[in-house]
Structures are given as C-alpha cells and as structure tokens.
Amino acid sequence: MNLLLGHDKLLLFLERTAREGRPAHAYLFSGREGVGKKLAALRFACLLNCPDKRNDPDDSCQVCRRIIQGAHPDVRVEEPEKGMIRIEKVRSLNRAFRFAPIEARYRVVIINDAHLMNLAAQNAMLKTLEEPPAFAVLILVSSRPSVLLPTVRSRCRRLRFGSLPTESVALILERKGISRSKALVLAAMSTGSAGRALEMEHGSFIGLRDKVLAAFSNPGATGIRGALELSAAVSVDRSTAIQAIDIACTWIRDVLIEQIGAEGMGKVHVDLLDRISEAAQHQSSEQLISVYEELVKAAELIEADINVNRNLVMDVTLLKALRIMAGPGLGVAIAGG
Ligand SMILES: [Zn+2]
Structure with a gap:
C-alpha cells in the first residue's frame, strides 16, 4: 500500500x-x-x-x-x-x-x-x-x-x-528504486500519472530524451544531417514522435523559465541545469517561442491524422526548429557535410 x-x-x-x-x-x-x-x-x-x-x-x-x-x-x-x-x-x-x-x-x-x-x-x-x-x-x-x-x-x-502532484509521482518512483534525479524528470514528464512514469522508465524514455536534447541543446553541431537522423529515429511510431515533441517542448519551457528567472514554475529536466543555463544565454526568447510553436503544430498534425506522413512532418519541423535556433550555424554544418 x-x-x-x-x-x-x-x-x-x-x-x-x-x-x-x-x-x-x-x-x-x-x-x-x-x-x-x-x-x-x-x-x-x-x-x-x-x-x-x-x-x-x-x-x-x-x-x-x-x-x-x-x-x-x-x-x-x-x-x-x-x-x-x-x-x-x-x-x-x-x-x-x-x-x-x-x-x-x-x-x-x-x-x-x-x-x-x-x-x-x-x-x-x-x-x-x-x-x-x-x-x-x-x-x-x-x-x-x-x-x-x-x-x-x-x-x-x-x-x-x-492527476497526482509531481512530487507524489517522484516519491512513488523512488520507492521503486529509481534515483531521485531521474524520478523527478520522469514525474514531471508524466503529468501526474505514476503508471505512465513507470512505463516511461521501462521503455526507452531516457535514451530518447538524450537524443532529442543532444540536438536541441546544440543545434549548430547537429546540422541538417543530425536533424534528419533524429527525425528518422523518432518517427518509428506515433507515440515515440509525440513523446519526442513533448521532450523538446519541456526543454524549451525550461530554458524560458531560466531566462525569466521564474524558478517557482518548476523545471522538468532538473538533472541538466548546466545545459539549460547555457542554452538560456545563447538563445533569444523569440527564437525559443517560434520553435515551441512549430513543435506544437507538428504534435497536433501527428495526433489528429493517423494517415499523416510522420517522418515528413518531423523532418520539416526539426529542420525549421534547428535552423531557428542555430541561425546561419546550421548552414555551416551543411557545407561541412
Ligand atoms: Zn487489516
């Protein structure tokens, strides 16, 4: 009990x-x-x-x-x-x-x-x-x-x-032997369902998060090739695609929270505070908000239409997102192959 x-x-x-x-x-x-x-x-x-x-x-x-x-x-x-x-x-x-x-x-x-x-x-x-x-x-x-x-x-x-408060979900995960920092991330991503958080833990959530955040925290180095590779990896099925978008959205929200100094609003990726703070210095709020909008549009398309070509939607969305964040940097990566 x-x-x-x-x-x-x-x-x-x-x-x-x-x-x-x-x-x-x-x-x-x-x-x-x-x-x-x-x-x-x-x-x-x-x-x-x-x-x-x-x-x-x-x-x-x-x-x-x-x-x-x-x-x-x-x-x-x-x-x-x-x-x-x-x-x-x-x-x-x-x-x-x-x-x-x-x-x-x-x-x-x-x-x-x-x-x-x-x-x-x-x-x-x-x-x-x-x-x-x-x-x-x-x-x-x-x-x-x-x-x-x-x-x-x-x-x-x-x-x-x-739904359960984030802290309750985190405690339940900790009682299942999951480390505090991982429990907090999973709890925040599960939006109040311990069952969902545990499913994410059993699945490949942390691996997926590593991939998505590697691209979003360093868009210049990711380049067009990286964006397309990420797109192919997350488009395997609908739920993975939606989860990848969720991860990217929560990341952007974390960076915006850092920029406005609203600590009370609660970040999701609490184990990556250094990277969040670095991104907050390199990205403008306008860039981040445009990227957020692109991601939400993609999620709506993928959720609404089972016949939509997920891979294509993700290709376009990730390329746009990374171009907005990297500026001309993404072009350099193309030239470099
Ligand atoms: Zn009894």
Missing part, C-alpha cells in the same frame, strides 16, 4: 465510509491510467474488512495482507483477458454475490478496466447492480467511464481520481 499516494480527500472519504460501516453497493472509481485507482479500491476492501479497523492497511495484518496479495476468498480482483471482460466472467461474479462472505464482513469484487466489458457483459452486471445483497460491494475501476452504459453508471457511486 505504500505506493498509494495523493488523493487525500478521496481516501479520507473511503476511511470514513468504512468506519461508519455503510458502504454503497457499487462504486465507480474513474480517472486517468496510473493514478492509483485500483490500489485505492484494494485499500477500501482492506478498510471494509480489517478486523483491527486500521486506517493504514499493511503487511503486518494477516487479513489485509491476503487481500492485497489476492489470496482472500471474499475479495476478488477481475482483470480483462485479451483486452476484454466477457459475459461468462460477469455471470460467475453474479453467482459469487449470491453467497455471503466466508470470512469477511463484505464480499468485495473489483473490476479493473471495467470499460472493457462489452454490452452483454454490462447488461449481465445490471442483475447484481439492481438487487445487490447487503454484504456486496462492487467497485468498477475505469479510465474511460463514458464507455459504460448509463444504466450501469447511474447505479454506482462515482469517485473521480485526479
């Missing part, structure tokens, strides 16, 4: 609900991927069933530990299989809800990515939602609640999970 951070108000609400012993029969925990919705649902299952009525369930309580490990007979977490939650699964949940809990006070079923239930499965679920037994607590967890049937949604108490 030590990876659940943030959402203080929602967690307090759940604690109070559990303490008063009057949970609703169905909840919908909605919010972006990776902000801790499923962990909060598990924690709620602990709070409802902990014999010690602890507010901070952990390994030292046998009941809470089994719930967290998925080994408690009365608490079930259902995950989609092959991107779907099928009607057979929902029918088996309906059957489970016919029986009183074996050990615990409440029988809790958590359905993760509940929007992956198809229509038939959702309709089957209505059966339990319409006539829930007294001991039943069903928690639907979803990042796309609008896909759920209105009849399903209206029977659930809705809790909306917002």
Whole structure:
C-alpha cells in the first residue's frame, strides 16, 4: 500500500465510509491510467474488512495482507483477458454475490478496466447492480467511464481520481528504486500519472530524451544531417514522435523559465541545469517561442491524422526548429557535410 499516494480527500472519504460501516453497493472509481485507482479500491476492501479497523492497511495484518496479495476468498480482483471482460466472467461474479462472505464482513469484487466489458457483459452486471445483497460491494475501476452504459453508471457511486502532484509521482518512483534525479524528470514528464512514469522508465524514455536534447541543446553541431537522423529515429511510431515533441517542448519551457528567472514554475529536466543555463544565454526568447510553436503544430498534425506522413512532418519541423535556433550555424554544418 505504500505506493498509494495523493488523493487525500478521496481516501479520507473511503476511511470514513468504512468506519461508519455503510458502504454503497457499487462504486465507480474513474480517472486517468496510473493514478492509483485500483490500489485505492484494494485499500477500501482492506478498510471494509480489517478486523483491527486500521486506517493504514499493511503487511503486518494477516487479513489485509491476503487481500492485497489476492489470496482472500471474499475479495476478488477481475482483470480483462485479451483486452476484454466477457459475459461468462460477469455471470460467475453474479453467482459469487449470491453467497455471503466466508470470512469477511463484505464480499468485495473489483473490476479493473471495467470499460472493457462489452454490452452483454454490462447488461449481465445490471442483475447484481439492481438487487445487490447487503454484504456486496462492487467497485468498477475505469479510465474511460463514458464507455459504460448509463444504466450501469447511474447505479454506482462515482469517485473521480485526479492527476497526482509531481512530487507524489517522484516519491512513488523512488520507492521503486529509481534515483531521485531521474524520478523527478520522469514525474514531471508524466503529468501526474505514476503508471505512465513507470512505463516511461521501462521503455526507452531516457535514451530518447538524450537524443532529442543532444540536438536541441546544440543545434549548430547537429546540422541538417543530425536533424534528419533524429527525425528518422523518432518517427518509428506515433507515440515515440509525440513523446519526442513533448521532450523538446519541456526543454524549451525550461530554458524560458531560466531566462525569466521564474524558478517557482518548476523545471522538468532538473538533472541538466548546466545545459539549460547555457542554452538560456545563447538563445533569444523569440527564437525559443517560434520553435515551441512549430513543435506544437507538428504534435497536433501527428495526433489528429493517423494517415499523416510522420517522418515528413518531423523532418520539416526539426529542420525549421534547428535552423531557428542555430541561425546561419546550421548552414555551416551543411557545407561541412
Ligand atoms: Zn487489516
């Protein structure tokens, strides 16, 4: 449970609900991927069933530990299989809800990515939602609640999970063994989703960032060849292209923050302060803002149209960006090959 951070108000609400012993029969925990919705649902299952009525369930309580490990007979977490939650699964949940809990006070079923239930499965679920037994607590967890049937949604108490503060994401990453400086960069880039930050950590984010920032922090040396090579490397797929643009945009923002001395606005690339300060002395704000505009245009094009030629968009954008920043310097690099 030590990876659940943030959402203080929602967690307090759940604690109070559990303490008063009057949970609703169905909840919908909605919010972006990776902000801790499923962990909060598990924690709620602990709070409802902990014999010690602890507010901070952990390994030292046998009941809470089994719930967290998925080994408690009365608490079930259902995950989609092959991107779907099928009607057979929902029918088996309906059957489970016919029986009183074996050990615990409440029988809790958590359905993760509940929007992956198809229509038939959702309709089957209505059966339990319409006539829930007294001991039943069903928690639907979803990042796309609008896909759920209105009849399903209206029977659930809705809790909306917002994005996490950067510092909370950084702390979660540090608890996963990631160094402080790297955690801060990933946290700032993930815009409030610990899950997203961890995905970036597992993927090749830091390598991608090194490539993009090598070009943007030294546009003259990058030259036309470097710009085209970078373009080819980041155009492999849509998400890499968008991520590369995000990296470049946050870099430019960091340099602008340095120029106006607004430290409170929070830089992203906090492990590269020397390079940010150097760039701030060599680039004008006007240049940086023009580059920023080019990058945003490219991101819009790539996000809006799946048929757009990404490589071409990135070629043009990176050449323009580096030419604006390097001035005639980019020309020298062409002459030099
Ligand atoms: Zn407990």
